[in-house]
Amino acid sequence: MEALYTDLGAVPAGELVGKTTIALRSPRLEAEEAELNGPKVVGSKGASNKKAVGATSHGHSIRFEDCNVSKVRSLTVRTAVGSAVVGSKMEVHLDSPTGPLAATVEVPNTGGWDNWVETKAPFNAATGRHDLFIVLVNPGKGGLMNVDWIEFGF
8 A cells, every 4th residue: 555645835845745655464364475484385276376385294383474463353274184183283372483372273184185174263362563473283293284374353
């Protein structure tokens, strides 16, 4: 978004012009556009943009930088699980993989790596801008999930 302002001016200064540009972020963030610590970007027919985050194991993380979470009340994630692994979850931490816990999402088995479901969880009240770390949890396990996107609810 761009804003431009020109005042009426006065002698001897003349007109003053101000211009600024801000980038508005969608409440839906594509997982493959995040900084990845462990998982990889994989192709997926059913994912938005035909890409997702996959090859996931316990302790891997997905980082979304500089998110304004002041009015966020819930978080929805779109995931697919094609292995027999059960009991996986996503923990959303503020500012580091071990920072304050903002949300926990239980990830159901969907019976296929391209069978997508949306799961919603409450988001603990926080204010301001934070890096969000989505930490994948299921101790000792690999092949946890594919992640398409996360979306903030207000």
